[in-house]
Amino acid sequence: MEQLLQQIVNGISLGSIYALIALGYTMVYGIIKLINFAHCDVYMIGAYVGYVCMAKLGLGFFPSLLASMLVCTLLGVVIEKIAYKPLRNATRITALITAIGVSLFLEYTTMFFASADVRTYPPMTGFMAKTFKMGDVVISAQQILIALITVILMVLLQLIVKKTRIGKAMRAVSLDKDAAELMGIDVDSTISFTFALGSALAGAAGILVGVYYNSINPLMGVLPGLKAFVAAVFGGIGIIPGAMLGGYVIGIIEVFVAGLGYSMYRDAVVFAILILILIVRPAGLLGKNTGEKV
Amino acid sequence: MLEVRNLHVHFGVIHALKGISLTVNDGEIVTLIGANGAGKTTTLRTISGLKKPTSGEIILDGVDITNASAQERVRIGISHVPEGRRVFSNMTVLENLELGAYLRKDKEEIAKDLKKVFDLFPVLADRRKQLAGTLSGGEQQMLAIGRALMSRPKILLLDEPSMGLAPLLVQEIFNIIKDVNSNGTTVLLVEQNARMALQIAHRAYVIETGRIVLSGTGAELMESEEIKKAYLGG
Ligand SMILES: Nc1ncnc2c1ncn2[C@@H]1O[C@H](COP(=O)(O)OP(=O)(O)OP(=O)(O)O)[C@@H](O)[C@H]1O
Ligand SMILES: [Mg+2]
Numbered sequence: 277m278e279q280l281l282q283q284i285v286n287g288i289s290l291g292s293i294y295a296l297i298a299l300g301y302t303m304v305y306g307i308i309k310l311i312n313f314a315h316c317d318v319y320m321i322g323a324y325v326g327y328v329c330m331a332k333l334g335l336g337f338f339p340s341l342l343a344s345m346l347v348c349t350l351l352g353v354v355i356e357k358i359a360y361k362p363l364r365n366a367t368r369i370t371a372l373i374t375a376i377g378v379s380l381f382l383e384y385t386t387m388f389f390a391s392a393d394v395r396t397y398p399p400m401t402g403f404m405a406k407t408f409k410m411g412d413v414v415i416s417a418q419q420i421l422i423a424l425i426t427v428i429l430m431v432l433l434q435l436i437v438k439k440t441r442i443g444k445a446m447r448a449v450s451l452d453k454d455a456a457e458l459m460g461i462d463v464d465s466t467i468s469f470t471f472a473l474g475s476a477l478a479g480a481a482g483i484l485v486g487v488y489y490n491s492i493n494p495l496m497g498v499l500p501g502l503k504a505f506v507a508a509v510f511g512g513i514g515i516i517p518g519a520m521l522g523g524y525v526i527g528i529i530e531v532f533v534a535g536l537g538y539s540m541y542r543d544a545v546v547f548a549i550l551i552l553i554l555i556v557r558p559a560g561l562l563g564k565n566t567g568e569k570v
Numbered sequence: 571m572l573e574v575r576n577l578h579v580h581f582g583v584i585h586a587l588k589g590i591s592l593t594v595n596d597g598e599i600v601t602l603i604g605a606n607g608a609g610k611t612t613t614l615r616t617i618s619g620l621k622k623p624t625s626g627e628i629i630l631d632g633v634d635i636t637n638a639s640a641q642e643r644v645r646i647g648i649s650h651v652p653e654g655r656r657v658f659s660n661m662t663v664l665e666n667l668e669l670g671a672y673l674r675k676d677k678e679e680i681a682k683d684l685k686k687v688f689d690l691f692p693v694l695a696d697r698r699k700q701l702a703g704t705l706s707g708g709e710q711q712m713l714a715i716g717r718a719l720m721s722r723p724k725i726l727l728l729d730e731p732s733m734g735l736a737p738l739l740v741q742e743i744f745n746i747i748k749d750v751n752s753n754g755t756t757v758l759l760v761e762q763n764a765r766m767a768l769q770i771a772h773r774a775y776v777i778e779t780g781r782i783v784l785s786g787t788g789a790e791l792m793e794s795e796e797i798k799k800a801y802l803g804g
Contacts, residue, residue, distance in 0.1 A: 447660070455657075458649075459717075
């Protein structure tokens with residue numbers, strides 16, 4: 277039983293990270309039907325910004341979190357402006373290849389400036405270094421932090437999307453671009469805003485991973501990016517609560533597989549899930565099965 | 571109010587509009603009728619800014635808006651109910667209507683207009699919390715019209731509002747268009763249902779493969795032999 281609880285605790289931490297990344301995939305897909313392969317590298321950049329802030333500039337966690345989110349927001353907006361906007365009317369495959377190009381560009385530019393070496397976040401001190409024991413279940417302060425920050429960001433996101441003017445514009449553009457334009461919605465800036473939101477969340481995920489796992493490297497985004505993408509598909513791509521749910525489910529499954537002693541298969545299982553969903557329920561858990569298939 | 575001068579529109583090599591000119595005066599209902607593929611939808615989409623013309627001019631109240639964005643055109647009073655209704659299916663009726671007032675800041679006036687729309691379409695008031703995609707075809711058409719009215723337009727562009735509706739509903743929609751017009755909104759109505767359109771229109775234009783081939787008052791065109799043959803079933 278303790279074992280089980282412990283796995284769930286660990287799974288929630290990992291799942292939070294996947295969920296934060298998956299949200300960016302799903303929102304961008306929802307609005308321009310593009311699988312933004314560069315998104316996982318925005319997350320990586322977020323981890324590096326956090327590293328620079330905490331290890332080099334000696335900033336605390338929260339200012340570093342804000343810095344990561346801010347830099348990633350800008351990066352996301354710039355990527356959209358430079359790489360994707362000119363391709364708005366191009367075929368989907370063109371945009372997809374461009375996204376892969378942007379992804380490689382970010383990875384190797386980071387390697388150029390920061391080297392391919394693994395970097396380690398400074399050890400946490402004070403409260404952040406604490407662990408709490410409940411029976412045999414160990415929860416670290418970092419895990420609490422990850423779970424809390426993720427939930428707060430998700431609530432904020434939901435508020436933005438459901439209640440604000442720009443959030444309504446986002447949903448309108450996702451549903452029907454022409455009709456949105458006829459309402460007087462500025463479609464370009466709405467798309468830009470969507471990239472900004474998704475990238476900010478990826479930035480948060482990046483620094484949280486840095487704090488949690490300590491080590492970062494320029495290719496660190498690739499695998500979590502793919503898994504977050506699986507999470508987005510699992511929940512129903514384009515559907516925000518779907519990405520949240522998918523993130524947690526994938527995170528928990530992965531930890532369980534590892535916990536059962538099949539650590540070698542933890543990645544394979546996630547991709548097996550992807551294949552399974554695409555066969556059984558291509559629109560995802562929360563999707564309507566009439567929707568567009570990925 | 572609205573003047574379109576010598577409008578040409580291309581889709582790649584397809585020359586869809588070949589010099590369309592038309593005028594809509596303040597307070598009028600003007601209808602544009604024509605067969606499938608004649609260019610009716612393209613005309614409206616070009617007027618509302620969804621499609622850029624190759625050449626020609628669009629003038630609203632003396633101001634050249636040919637190069638204005640769609641957003642700008644909504645702001646200065648053009649509202650377009652697109653072909654096929656295009657309501658935001660995954661949003662509620664109320665959210666759809668609120669989006670119609672997206673560019674407006676005058677909260678109290680918006681609330682008044684919302685009430686007006688609900689008076690015009692009581693069924694929408696009952697279903698304000700319902701997702702637009704779950705409405706019937708007729709209700710969706712009402713929502714699309716209501717949503718367009720929420721921007722408080724000077725001119726309302728309607729693209730085949732009767733499409734796919736039962737005769738009784740068609741009559742209701744046309745009555746509403748007349749109502750809206752008599753409350754001061756100018757209307758440019760695209761229709762395949764020529765008989766109904768000509769009945770309520772002050773003036774009409776006939777479009778054939780991208781050209782205006784005939785124009786006159788609604789009554790005149792109703793009597794025209796050509797029109798009877800081609801559009802009114804003899
Ligand atoms: N997006 C597009 N790409 C290519 N050609 C188009 C496009 N939209 C319209 N056309 C062409 O332009 C011409 C006019 O089409 P339009 O939709 O304006 O006709 P319509 O009068 O509205 O017809 P309907 O009564 O069927 O709605 C047609 O020949 C059509 O094939
Ligand atoms: Mg049409």
